[in-house]
Amino acid sequence: MPLQKRHRDFGWLFIVCAGLFPLVLGILCTAIEARHTVRQQQIAAAGTLLAQAEKMSDSAWDMITTLRQYQHRPCAEIEETLQRTGTLNAYFRSIGMLQGDRISCSSAYGLGHGRLSEMMMQPPPVTGKAWWSLSIRGTLGVPARPAVIFVRQLPDSSGFWAVIDGQYLMDFMHAMGESRGYQMSLQFNGGAIIHSGPGEQPAQLYIKSAEYHATSARYPISVHVTVPASELIKSWRQALLIFLPMAAIFSILLMVLTANWLRRRLSWADEIRRAMRNRQFTVHYQPVYSTEIERCKGAEALMRWQLPNGEMIRPDIFISHAESEGMIVPLTRHLLELMAEDLQSWPVEPGFHIGFNLAAEHLQHPDFVQDMMRFARRIRHKQMVITLELTERSLIEDGELVARKLRHLQSHGMKVAIDDFGTGHCSLSYLLTFPLDYLKIDRGFINAIEGLETETPVLDTIITLCHKLQLDVLGEGVETALQFAYLRQRGVGLIQGYYYARPMDNDRLQAWLSEQGRQPLSAEVTHEPELHHPG
Numbered sequence: 351m352p353l354q355k356r357h358r359d360f361g362w363l364f365i366v367c368a369g370l371f372p373l374v375l376g377i378l379c380t381a382i383e384a385r386h387t388v389r390q391q392q393i394a395a396a397g398t399l400l401a402q403a404e405k406m407s408d409s410a411w412d413m414i415t416t417l418r419q420y421q422h423r424p425c426a427e428i429e430e431t432l433q434r435t436g437t438l439n440a441y442f443r444s445i446g447m448l449q450g451d452r453i454s455c456s457s458a459y460g461l462g463h464g465r466l467s468e469m470m471m472q473p474p475p476v477t478g479k480a481w482w483s484l485s486i487r488g489t490l491g492v493p494a495r496p497a498v499i500f501v502r503q504l505p506d507s508s509g510f511w512a513v514i515d516g517q518y519l520m521d522f523m524h525a526m527g528e529s530r531g532y533q534m535s536l537q538f539n540g541g542a543i544i545h546s547g548p549g550e551q552p553a554q555l556y557i558k559s560a561e562y563h564a565t566s567a568r569y570p571i572s573v574h575v576t577v578p579a580s581e582l583i584k585s586w587r588q589a590l591l592i593f594l595p596m597a598a599i600f601s602i603l604l605m606v607l608t609a610n611w612l613r614r615r616l617s618w619a620d621e622i623r624r625a626m627r628n629r630q631f632t633v634h635y636q637p638v639y640s641t642e643i644e645r646c647k648g649a650e651a652l653m654r655w656q657l658p659n660g661e662m663i664r665p666d667i668f669i670s671h672a673e674s675e676g677m678i679v680p681l682t683r684h685l686l687e688l689m690a691e692d693l694q695s696w697p698v699e700p701g702f703h704i705g706f707n708l709a710a711e712h713l714q715h716p717d718f719v720q721d722m723m724r725f726a727r728r729i730r731h732k733q734m735v736i737t738l739e740l741t742e743r744s745l746i747e748d749g750e751l752v753a754r755k756l757r758h759l760q761s762h763g764m765k766v767a768i769d770d771f772g773t774g775h776c777s778l779s780y781l782l783t784f785p786l787d788y789l790k791i792d793r794g795f796i797n798a799i800e801g802l803e804t805e806t807p808v809l810d811t812i813i814t815l816c817h818k819l820q821l822d823v824l825g826e827g828v829e830t831a832l833q834f835a836y837l838r839q840r841g842v843g844l845i846q847g848y849y850y851a852r853p854m855d856n857d858r859l860q861a862w863l864s865e866q867g868r869q870p871l872s873a874e875v876t877h878e879p880e881l882h883h884p885g
């Protein structure tokens with residue numbers, strides 16, 4: 351059925367989205383959180399490294415300040431002191447004095463007094479400053495290990511220098527970065543890069559490694575801390591591990607809630623309630639012909655449900671859902687409301703029958719009598735005969751109480767009919783229990799009619815039964831002239847079916863009542879072969 355099917359397709363999408371939502375959100379949030387955490391750690395590591403490099407610079411400059419006391423002494427005199435000072439103080443590879451660009455004295459054992467550029471294996475930087483420092487790839491004595499050189503030049507072209515071994519910084523960076531896989535590096539004054547840790551790693555899965563760069567406020571030192579993508583993913587995975595069980599619970603919870611919400615929202619009960627609010631229900635009326643007065647004697651109200659897109663929902667479907675979801679009482683009240691509006695302008699004479707279908711649940715409802723009486727009051731001025739049609743689709747419990755209510759309503763001029771007689775499971779017991787006025791024979795029995803003179807045993811028996819019980823009898827679903835003639839011949843006083851009239855909406859019915867409704871119905875069965883027999 352289209353209505354329900356559409357809802358179900360739609361619903362699955364909703365539930366899947368609800369389930370995915372916490373997961374997607376969690377993956378995004380943990381990714382952001384992991385990146386943030388890594389950044390904080392990077393900043394901390396860079397700060398620590400800078401502080402260490404600054405501390406080393408401090409001690410290098412302190413050393414140079416100490417060396418100034420030897421400014422005018424010959425090298426031979428102070429060489430030993432320089433060696434001792436340079437060895438006993440941490441960090442230093444060598445210290446010494448300068449004369450112009452020549453090294454005039456050095457703590458380094460056995461090193462010739464060459465040029466500064468030879469010792470540092472590169473030309474000194476052109477800074478124009480008396481104080482400078484530079485990271486270098488190595489020194490003449492230890493060419494393969496980086497170092498940092500600090501130089502103080504005095505106005506008389508003498509000067510002092512100190513070389514700090516890069517190993518200390520490399521060990522420090524290694525100790526800090528190893529456990530987290532950081533690549534750290536530092537540079538003095540844009541010189542050689544001193545670094546530790548693994549070399550460049552390939553980018554993984556579109557995730558770039560995170561870089562952080564910091565500089566010292568006191569010295570020309572800059573440091574880089576790079577966290578490889580693999581480390582980023584690792585910390586993301588850790589965050590996910592903590593978060594995922596929670597997200598899964600949320601996901602399930604949200605799916606259950608959504609499913610529940612959908613079931614409630616898209617239930618027939620809610621659809622029917624909404625349709626009543628939006629006036630999607632209308633009433634169609636099928637005329638009933640009386641063979642006695644040879645004109646229209648009444649009409650049966652049949653509910654119709656049209657969706658805004660024009661689609662009709664079949665009454666047998668929505669009625670049975672209304673019955674099973676406890677909506678049949680409100681729906682029938684709605685029907686009576688609509689009928690009361692429609693009937694106001696009907697061109698009918700007093701005594702016209704207006705019938706409608708009642709469900710067992712409504713008959714057993716405490717407000718049943720009240721509902722019927724309210725309807726009766728609303729159409730009182732039309733002086734119609736209200737006919738209550740009881741179906742046998744669902745069993746009427748507490749028959750005695752219902753029978754009392756029906757007798758009460760009969761005392762107010764209403765009629766009681768059994769609808770679809772013969773198809774239910776308790777037709778005959780209904781005859782005993784309820785105060786009936788007439789009986790509507792189900793169209794199944796009418797369909798069994800084969801010829802005007804041929805017997806139709808079950809139908810004939812039902813008709814006889816009605817006569818014996820002094821009940822009016824109505825034939826339902828009369829579609830042919832033969833069926834009409836047959837029933838009229840056997841004293842069936844009321845006829846309903848396509849042969850006489852189809853159900854019509856209010857406007858068409860009113861026009862019909864003023865025209866065809868006043869005409870007798872002829873049984874033009876002369877064309878049918880059965881009638882060529884005399885009789």
Ligand code: G
Pocket residue numbers: 651652653654665666669682685706707708709853
């Ligand atoms: O014409 P039609 O297809 O409407 O009828 C289909 C079924 O729906 C019939 O069995 C009829 O009794 C039932 N039906 C139609 N309208 C109503 C109604 O207002 N109330 C109840 N209880 N049944 C109805």
Ligand code: G
Pocket residue numbers: 636652707769770793826827828829846847848849853
């Ligand atoms: O169950 P109840 O008798 O209330 O419902 C009447 C149903 O029978 C409605 O669905 C109505 O449209 C249908 N109906 C009325 N007349 C005919 C008819 O002549 N032939 C058929 N097949 N259905 C009919």
Ligand code: MN
Pocket residue numbers: 650706707739769770
């Ligand atoms: Mn009916």
